[in-house]
Amino acid sequence: MSILKLENISYHYDRSKVMVLDKLNMDFDEGKIYTIVGKSGAGKTTLLSVLSSLAAPTDGKIFLNDRDITKIDRYKFRSKYVGVIFQSFNLLTHLTALENVILSMDISGKKFNRPKKEIALELLRKVGLDEEEAKRRVLKLSGGQQQRVAIARALSYDPDIILADEPTGNLDGETQDEIIGIFRMLADEGKCVIIVTHSPDVAKASDITYELKKPDKAS
Amino acid sequence: MYILKNALKSITRNKLRNILIGIIVLIISISACVSLSIREAAQAAKEDTLSGLQVTGTISFNRQKAMEEMKKSSSSSSSSKSSSSSTKTDRSKFDFDVLQGSSLSLSDYKKYAKALKSGDSYYYSGAVSLNATGKILPYGTSEDDDSSLSSSSSKSSSNSNSGNMQPPGDNNNNNSNTQNNQDGMGHQPFQVNQGDFSITGYSSYKAMLSMFGDDGSYKITKGKMFDETSDALECIISNELATYNSLKVGDTIKLANPNYEKETYKLKIVGIYKNSDSSSEENNRFQMNDPANNIYMNYNAFTKIIKASAKANHKMTDSDGNKTSAKLTENLAFTYTFKSVDNYNSFAKKVYTLGLSDDYTVNSNDLQQYENSLLPLQTLSQTAIWFFIIVLAVGGVILITLNIFNLRERKYEVGVLTAIGMKKAKVALQFVTEIFIVTFIALIIGTSVGAAVSVPATNTLLANQIQSSQSTGNNVKENFGFKSDDNNGTPPDNNGGPMGKMFGQSKAQNYVDSVNSATNLFVVMELVLVGLFLTIIASLAALISIMRYEPLKILSNRS
Numbered sequence: 001m002s003i004l005k006l007e008n009i010s011y012h013y014d015r016s017k018v019m020v021l022d023k024l025n026m027d028f029d030e031g032k033i034y035t036i037v038g039k040s041g042a043g044k045t046t047l048l049s050v051l052s053s054l055a056a057p058t059d060g061k062i063f064l065n066d067r068d069i070t071k072i073d074r075y076k077f078r079s080k081y082v083g084v085i086f087q088s089f090n091l092l093t094h095l096t097a098l099e100n101v102i103l104s105m106d107i108s109g110k111k112f113n114r115p116k117k118e119i120a121l122e123l124l125r126k127v128g129l130d131e132e133e134a135k136r137r138v139l140k141l142s143g144g145q146q147q148r149v150a151i152a153r154a155l156s157y158d159p160d161i162i163l164a165d166e167p168t169g170n171l172d173g174e175t176q177d178e179i180i181g182i183f184r185m186l187a188d189e190g191k192c193v194i195i196v197t198h199s200p201d202v203a204k205a206s207d208i209t210y211e212l213k214k215p216d217k218a219s
Numbered sequence: 220m221y222i223l224k225n226a227l228k229s230i231t232r233n234k235l236r237n238i239l240i241g242i243i244v245l246i247i248s249i250s251a252c253v254s255l256s257i258r259e260a261a262q263a264a265k266e267d268t269l270s271g272l273q274v275t276g277t278i279s280f281n282r283q284k285a286m287e288e289m290k291k292s293s294s295s296s297s298s299s300k301s302s303s304s305s306t307k308t309d310r311s312k313f314d315f316d317v318l319q320g321s322s323l324s325l326s327d328y329k330k331y332a333k334a335l336k337s338g339d340s341y342y343y344s345g346a347v348s349l350n351a352t353g354k355i356l357p358y359g360t361s362e363d364d365d366s367s368l369s370s371s372s373s374k375s376s377s378n379s380n381s382g383n384m385q386p387p388g389d390n391n392n393n394n395s396n397t398q399n400n401q402d403g404m405g406h407q408p409f410q411v412n413q414g415d416f417s418i419t420g421y422s423s424y425k426a427m428l429s430m431f432g433d434d435g436s437y438k439i440t441k442g443k444m445f446d447e448t449s450d451a452l453e454c455i456i457s458n459e460l461a462t463y464n465s466l467k468v469g470d471t472i473k474l475a476n477p478n479y480e481k482e483t484y485k486l487k488i489v490g491i492y493k494n495s496d497s498s499s500e501e502n503n504r505f506q507m508n509d510p511a512n513n514i515y516m517n518y519n520a521f522t523k524i525i526k527a528s529a530k531a532n533h534k535m536t537d538s539d540g541n542k543t544s545a546k547l548t549e550n551l552a553f554t555y556t557f558k559s560v561d562n563y564n565s566f567a568k569k570v571y572t573l574g575l576s577d578d579y580t581v582n583s584n585d586l587q588q589y590e591n592s593l594l595p596l597q598t599l600s601q602t603a604i605w606f607f608i609i610v611l612a613v614g615g616v617i618l619i620t621l622n623i624f625n626l627r628e629r630k631y632e633v634g635v636l637t638a639i640g641m642k643k644a645k646v647a648l649q650f651v652t653e654i655f656i657v658t659f660i661a662l663i664i665g666t667s668v669g670a671a672v673s674v675p676a677t678n679t680l681l682a683n684q685i686q687s688s689q690s691t692g693n694n695v696k697e698n699f700g701f702k703s704d705d706n707n708g709t710p711p712d713n714n715g716g717p718m719g720k721m722f723g724q725s726k727a728q729n730y731v732d733s734v735n736s737a738t739n740l741f742v743v744m745e746l747v748l749v750g751l752f753l754t755i756i757a758s759l760a761a762l763i764s765i766m767r768y769e770p771l772k773i774l775s776n777r778s
Contacts, residue, residue, distance in 0.1 A: 077640075
């Protein structure tokens with residue numbers, strides 16, 4: 001059974017009526033890395049927004065463990081079931097790395113069997129940030145470090161699905177490899193990792209790749 | 220819980236912005252505290268005194284109304300007449316037709332007393348003027364007599380000066396206002412000859428005491444007080460008069476009807492009083508009886524004189540050669556006393572149901588004076604409330620503006636928080652919590668400062684207000700019906716008359732000039748409401764904006 005299933009998903013912006021996504025059907029399973037590739041304007045980021053419930057599809061349905069996600073509160077869906085790693089990280093820059101991670105744990109409303117700080121520090125360590133770096137303000141961290149904080153934040157409430165938008169776009173080769181390594185580790189832990197990317201290296205490292213094409217015409 | 224934690228972190232992170240908001244709220248809360256405290260102090264001052272205030276009231280003829288009605292009716296009927304002659308006719312018609320018929324009798328007053336509630340009561344006095352006859356001379360009528368004054372009358376030297384302004388011996392012109400009584404009730408509606416002495420009969424000691432005041436300026440120095448119940452013709456006279464005429468307790472004085480000199484009455488002196496205030500009143504006096512010539516007695520005895528005069532019913536010839544009655548006309552002053560202001564108000568309404576005509580009004584000089592005494596505080600209170608509203612409005616606008624800018628700065632934060640799953644309502648709650656905390660910290664400081672400064676601030680502002688009231692000579696004097704530049708005192712028909720003067724009723728207005736406590740629990744509660752109001756006002760922009768924000772839009776715009 002697919003953890004996430006797209007059925008005839010279409011999306012167009014309200015004003016332009018230009019079809020961005022046209023009747024997409026996709027299945028995502030646990031324990032695998034998926035990459036979604038395509039040219040600029042093919043609708044990769046839009047698809048990620050739809051998958052993370054930041055945008056509602058114009059048509060079609062998305063199922064989470066066979067449950068229509070329109071039946072789930074959008075905020076609850078984002079805060080509990082999916083972890084989103086944004087292209088521009090979208091961290092709260094005036095907070096420390098640790099505070100960013102703990103905040104998303106707070107928002108999820110989940111109960112944890114250990115202190116949140118302990119879990120957050122462990123997660124940060126897992127993505128390659130030591131305690132000193134964890135307590136540094138995000139603004140004072142490098143792009144690679146910020147990317148790691150974003151990953152740690154996405155993992156903090158233990159979602160089953162990780163969505164990542166160009167997670168290696170701003171990183172050098174070595175860091176990119178490290179990040180891919182982290183994703184592989186997460187997939188091995190049973191998570192469903194969905195990555196939107198331009199990078200052939202990332203696509204190569206994934207288990208399944210979907211290629212998006214620009215819809216031919218406006219609807 | 221994390222919302223509160225985030226809010227606190229956010230406050231400490233944005234110190235400058237929050238200090239700015241705090242200062243604005245601080246200014247508003249200090250102003251609010253002082254303004255509300257002033258209003259509260261004014262209210263408390265009013266309630267405190269009103270609750271324990273013994274009010275006296277009188278029924279008086281509404282001359283203004285009668286005069287206006289008279290003018291109306293005459294202007295329609297006398298358009299062809301020359302204005303001067305018609306005015307003269309109107310006046311004499313007014314004097315004779317209206318005022319003569321306007322006096323209420325003792326039985327009328329007693330009938331209206333049925334409108335009183337339990338605990339209320341009344342007293343009355345009658346006044347009449349009588350002439351000197353035989354050996355006795357009115358005090359201060361001869362220049363030569365100055366040398367004979369006793370040392371106790373050093374203050375009376377001005378008495379004789381005022382006497383000297385009259386032609387010596389011309390006693391009839393000496394006291395044109397003698398019969399105006401102390402409560403503004405009496406009228407001097409038509410021409411009668413004025414006597415040398417003012418004889419006043421009191422219904423009870425209480426009546427006398429209430430008119431004499433409680434400042435101890437009156438004192439029986441020789442003999443005793445007249446008997447309250449007896450109708451024997453006994454009286455008390457001033458020590459000035461006693462010394463002037465070498466009179467002593469036990470002597471009898473003979474006084475005559477000024478309209479008919481052969482009609483005489485003998486009064487026995489049972490006591491001699493001293494009025495230590497009599498000289499201090501001198502400077503304010505104009506054409507009125509010298510207080511030293513006031514003779515007091517019991518009303519029962521007094522009314523015997525009136526009845527005897529009516530019975531004798533002698534005739535006199537007036538300036539036109541007509542024969543009219545020379546009988547003594549009593550000038551009645553009737554005062555109702557009320558346990559409370561409510562009783563007074565109730566009486567003022569109920570008395571008309573007992574048949575009192577609309578031409579009469581019920582009024583209370585002490586209530587009026589008391590209300591006047593509160594005027595500066597009330598004016599200040601109103602000013603303070605307006606000031607408070609303006610500060611609140613301006614402050615509110617500034618806070619809204621600040622928060623709109625604040626929110627624009629934090630738009631990204633809203634986007635991120637909602638993108639990672641925080642509900643908009645919770646984001647809004649966090650923002651409101653931040654404003655609430657800042658507002659209430661500032662409010663607590665502001666209230667403390669406000670409470671500390673409210674009493675001195677109120678008193679300082681009140682002093683300025685009183686000074687302003689006095690320098691412009693505004694409301695109070697105008698309420699008393701005479702021009703504000705008339706520093707000479709009192710209109711004759713208000714507090715006027717010698718008794719009014721004597722008993723200090725026309726002293727300068729005493730304003731409530733200080734408050735002791737101002738900020739109370741009620742004010743604090745109101746300030747809490749002010750705080751909530753400011754929080755809501757300030758948050759409103761935040762709430763509306765947050766509810767309209769879409770995380771995807773915010774974040775994609777930023778990207």
